[in-house]
Amino acid sequence: MTDNAIINISDINKTYQVGEQPLHALQNIKLNIKQGEYLSLMGPSGSGKSTLLNMIGLLDRPDTGQYQLQGENTELLTEEQRALLRRKYIGFVFQSFHLIPRLTALENVELPLMLAGVKPKLRREKSSKLLSELGLGNHLGQLPKHLSGGQLQRVGIARALITEPTILLADEPTGNLDQSSGQEVTDILERYNRNGITLLVVTHDLALGNRARRQLNMIDGVIVTDTRLSTIKIKQYEQQGSSQ
Amino acid sequence: MNLADHWLFSYQALARHRLRSAMVLLAIGMGVSSVLLLTSIGEGARLFIEQEFSALGSKMLIVLPGKKETTGSSPPLYGTSPRDLTIEDAQALKNIRTISHVAPIIAGTATVSNQSLSRDIIIIGTNREMFTVRNLSVKQGRMLPKNSETRATPVCILGAKLAEELFKKSSPLGQWLRIGEYKYRVIGLLEQRGESLGLDLRDMAIIPVRSAQMLFNSPALFRILLQLKQTKFETSTIVKINKTIAQRHEGEADITIISQDAMLSSFNKIIVAVTASIGAIAAISLIVAGILIMNVSYISVSQRREEIGLLKSLGASGREVRLIFIISSLVITSFGTLAGLILSYSIVFIIQTNFPSIPLAIPWWSTLAAIFMSFIMALLFSWLPANKAAAVDPILALRG
Ligand SMILES: Nc1ncnc2c1ncn2[C@@H]1O[C@H](COP(=O)(O)OP(=O)(O)OP(=O)(O)O)[C@@H](O)[C@H]1O
Numbered sequence: 001m002t003d004n005a006i007i008n009i010s011d012i013n014k015t016y017q018v019g020e021q022p023l024h025a026l027q028n029i030k031l032n033i034k035q036g037e038y039l040s041l042m043g044p045s046g047s048g049k050s051t052l053l054n055m056i057g058l059l060d061r062p063d064t065g066q067y068q069l070q071g072e073n074t075e076l077l078t079e080e081q082r083a084l085l086r087r088k089y090i091g092f093v094f095q096s097f098h099l100i101p102r103l104t105a106l107e108n109v110e111l112p113l114m115l116a117g118v119k120p121k122l123r124r125e126k127s128s129k130l131l132s133e134l135g136l137g138n139h140l141g142q143l144p145k146h147l148s149g150g151q152l153q154r155v156g157i158a159r160a161l162i163t164e165p166t167i168l169l170a171d172e173p174t175g176n177l178d179q180s181s182g183q184e185v186t187d188i189l190e191r192y193n194r195n196g197i198t199l200l201v202v203t204h205d206l207a208l209g210n211r212a213r214r215q216l217n218m219i220d221g222v223i224v225t226d227t228r229l230s231t232i233k234i235k236q237y238e239q240q241g242s243s244q
Numbered sequence: 245m246n247l248a249d250h251w252l253f254s255y256q257a258l259a260r261h262r263l264r265s266a267m268v269l270l271a272i273g274m275g276v277s278s279v280l281l282l283t284s285i286g287e288g289a290r291l292f293i294e295q296e297f298s299a300l301g302s303k304m305l306i307v308l309p310g311k312k313e314t315t316g317s318s319p320p321l322y323g324t325s326p327r328d329l330t331i332e333d334a335q336a337l338k339n340i341r342t343i344s345h346v347a348p349i350i351a352g353t354a355t356v357s358n359q360s361l362s363r364d365i366i367i368i369g370t371n372r373e374m375f376t377v378r379n380l381s382v383k384q385g386r387m388l389p390k391n392s393e394t395r396a397t398p399v400c401i402l403g404a405k406l407a408e409e410l411f412k413k414s415s416p417l418g419q420w421l422r423i424g425e426y427k428y429r430v431i432g433l434l435e436q437r438g439e440s441l442g443l444d445l446r447d448m449a450i451i452p453v454r455s456a457q458m459l460f461n462s463p464a465l466f467r468i469l470l471q472l473k474q475t476k477f478e479t480s481t482i483v484k485i486n487k488t489i490a491q492r493h494e495g496e497a498d499i500t501i502i503s504q505d506a507m508l509s510s511f512n513k514i515i516v517a518v519t520a521s522i523g524a525i526a527a528i529s530l531i532v533a534g535i536l537i538m539n540v541s542y543i544s545v546s547q548r549r550e551e552i553g554l555l556k557s558l559g560a561s562g563r564e565v566r567l568i569f570i571i572s573s574l575v576i577t578s579f580g581t582l583a584g585l586i587l588s589y590s591i592v593f594i595i596q597t598n599f600p601s602i603p604l605a606i607p608w609w610s611t612l613a614a615i616f617m618s619f620i621m622a623l624l625f626s627w628l629p630a631n632k633a634a635a636v637d638p639i640l641a642l643r644g
């Protein structure tokens with residue numbers, strides 16, 4: 001076990017009963033993640049990427065194994081306690097955004113703070129500031145139906161970031177976006193990673209996946225490779241990224 | 245999530261489904277107003293009766309023969325049948341200084357006829373003082389003779405309707421008619437005052453109490469009406485009446501004394517009970533509204549599955565999700581209840597101002613009960629859907 005890991009996963013298994021056959025969605029997963037890391041998680045469809053992501057995000061419970069989040073064992077916690085940890089440490093970014101259609105961009109971003117009981121004035125200030133940072137300062141009062149895909153995902157990211165989580169979990173964040181808005185979203189995520197947030201991106205997009213300093217590959221519920229890029233290579237990628 | 249945010253969040257969700265919310269609102273509003281309007285009829289009747297009683301004056305006491313054992317415990321000690329109240333008993337009561345008027349009453353039915361026309365009606369045998377106690381007066385002709393308690397003078401006073409039916413257009417004053425086996429001369433006509441305490445005064449004949457004793461061949465009084473000099477003498481007078489009667493009835497005060505207050509309060513009890521049961525029946529419409537809330541909540545839970553999954557991923561616990569849905573139905577219930585209150589109070593107000601003769605009044609207790617009921621319904625019927633929402637699996641819901 002690593003001392004400064006914020007996520008310690010050891011021997012996690014998850015099985016789904018599909019018809020007669022048990023389906024091993026996760027098999028003996030071991031994973032340590034340190035604060036500030038940038039990971040990509042790739043692999044064929046059905047290999048268990050989303051299942052692992054949901055496990056880390058405390059939306060799912062493993063059948064066996066241990067999961068420590070910020071040094072706290074999570075297996076025995078009640079649903080209430082897990083919800084509290086999720087609120088405190090985790091931010092989710094979804095492929096299909098999952099914004100609430102009746103709420104404006106600003107209200108969608110405010111939602112996590114509202115759930116946390118933050119006073120209206122404070123949460124409004126924080127949310128509009130963050131949205132402005134993400135280039136949406138002119139779209140605060142707009143409903144999701146009037147926003148483009150890239151804008152929607154930026155609102156989604158703002159909502160994930162507003163509670164200042166330690167780890168950002170993104171499942172195919174660019175999956176529904178065209179090339180350029182995908183690039184925008186990637187830039188934003190990486191910018192916040194550089195500022196210290198731990199970033200885990202699930203993706204099918206090799207170009208995106210290869211940008212991460214640590215790359216995980218899953219097949220049939222098993223992490224088959226766990227590659228860390230050398231600092232030099234990262235520099236190269238970053239130069240490529242900025243020259244694009 | 246604090247309460248104000250809960251309300252805002254629910255309000256936004258309800259506003260989005262305008263038609264659905266309007267239907268629930270309407271159902272609750274109608275449920276609340278049916279409770280209020282139906283109970284307002286009962287309450288109106290109660291107030292009407294109260295008014296009628298107070299028109300009688302609060303200084304009246306009624307003495308009935310026989311002891312009514314409301315406790316139901318003591319067995320009869322003396323004899324099996326109670327002694328009759330007699331005219332002499334009534335006269336004895338005149339010696340009580342706090343009593344101003346004493347009217348002995350004998351009542352019975354008899355056939356009244358004038359030549360070929362005849363009717364079976366109620367005959368009241370009494371004295372002049374009854375007119376004072378009951379606030380009656382003679383419109384034409386004379387009063388009962390002063391000696392009504394001592395002499396069986398064959399005279400009578402007729403109610404307006406009876407007079408018209410027996411004498412058609414001709415004046416009945418001074419005419420003779422037959423009551424039972426005796427002939428009586430008509431000496432007066434009652435002033436038309438309509439109904440009073442269930443007796444149709446227009447269809448009655450009043451004769452001296454001694455004549456009635458002869459007519460019905462019995463000295464037994466139906467009751468004695470008393471008027472006190474002042475209301476505050478009531479309790480002390482009741483004691484004195486009991487003492488006087490006991491002296492005359494071999495030590496037993498075998499009478500029942502009813503004061504206007506007692507009568508009014510038993511009337512009140514009955515009518516409030518009836519009103520409450522009408523209200524309870526009307527409350528069924530609130531249950532119907534509750535079932536509607538349940539259905540609509542179920543629909544809303546299945547339509548908002550994705551949102552519920554999202555809320556959970558944002559750190560809402562199952563308990564908070566449940567609360568969101570319960571509060572949502574409480575919000576719509578508040579609006580519905582408010583609408584119902586406004587509606588029924590305005591309807592009652594409009595009727596009261598335009599038709600003051602129709603007695604209507606919404607009792608405070610039914611207002612409270614209707615509000616309470618609708619919130620209980622909302623809680624009860626949104627509980628199951630809210631639990632369903634709390635149990636939504638966020639992973640499945642977010643997968644779409
Ligand atoms: N609730 C469930 N019930 C049954 N099987 C499930 C459930 N959730 C996931 N699975 C199965 O577990 C396996 C892993 O699913 P998961 O969603 O993690 O795959 P993935 O790697 O994210 O795939 P994709 O790239 O298509 O998103 C799949 O075979 C999936 O069908």
Ligand SMILES: [Mg+2]
Pocket residue numbers: 049050051171
């Ligand atoms: Mg997936």
